[in-house]
Amino acid sequence: LVLAGEGPCRADLGRLIGELGVERRVRLLGDRPDVPLVLSAMDLFVLPSIAEGMSNTVLEAMATGLAVIATRVGGNPELIEDGVTGRLVAPQDPGRLTEAIAGYLEDSHVRVVHGKAARQRVTEQFGLERMCLTYTDLYSRLQPGGPTGGH
Numbered sequence: 107l108v109l110a111g112e113g114p115c116r117a118d119l120g121r122l123i124g125e126l127g128v129e130r131r132v133r134l135l136g137d138r139p140d141v142p143l144v145l146s147a148m149d150l151f152v153l154p155s156i157a158e159g160m161s162n163t164v165l166e167a168m169a170t171g172l173a174v175i176a177t178r179v180g181g182n183p184e185l186i187e188d189g190v191t192g193r194l195v196a197p198q199d200p201g202r203l204t205e206a207i208a209g210y211l212e213d214s215h216v217r218v219v220h221g222k223a224a225r226q227r228v229t230e231q232f233g234l235e236r237m238c239l240t241y242t243d244l245y246s247r248l249q250p251g252g253p254t255g256g257h
Contacts (some may be wrong), residue, residue: 107128107131107132107133108132108133108135108144108147108148109132109133109134109135110135110136110137110138110141110144111135111136111137111138112136112137116134116136119134120134141163141166142166142170145166145167145170145172146170148167148170148172149172149210149211149214149217150172150173150174150175150207150210150211150217151163151164151167151170151172151173151174151175152174152175152176152203152207153167153174153175153176153177153182154175154176154177154195154197154203155176155177155179155180155182155197156177156179156197156198157179157180157197158176158177158179158180158181158182159180159181160180160181160184160185161176161180161181161182161185164176164182164185164186165185165228165232167224168185168186168191168192168224168225168227168228169225169228169229170225171221171222171224171225172221172224173191173192173193173210173216173217173218173220173221173224174186174191174192174193174224175192175193175194175195175203175206175207175210176192176193176194176195177194177195177196177197177198177203178194178195178196178197179197182194185228185232186224187223187227190220190223190227191220191223191224191227192220192224193206193209193210
């Protein structure tokens with residue numbers, strides 16, 4: 107298990123890792139400037155948030171070609187197509203989260219297929235070209251005299 111990032115629970119998490127005796131199986135990486143490199147070494151990306159906005163970390167994981175398991179909060183359902191690019195689970199439901207993780211660990215073929223679909227989705231729907239077209243369309247509609255831009 108690799109955990110990247112920093113937060114107020116790090117010390118408690120470190121103690122729990124020690125109490126469980128899993129130090130050899132868990133890595134706390136802290137803040138990293140090389141997130142794409144870290145993601146490229148992973149088999150699966152899991153984001154068990156209680157609350158979330160539009161998660162850049164989910165987009166980064168999808169762009170790397172990882173299947174994503176995330177909680178059904180905030181913008182996650184807009185990003186992840188459940189059963190196509192990853193899995194969505196209810197927040198604070200460790201049983202369902204565990205089932206989703208185990209499912210991908212047991213079936214690497216589905217994990218790879220979902221990862222490829224995730225990369226395709228993020229490229230087509232959330233890439234720079236798509237963003238530019240969306241903004242151009244929005245600005246043209248808001249411009250006076252535009253299609254819906256008013257008077």
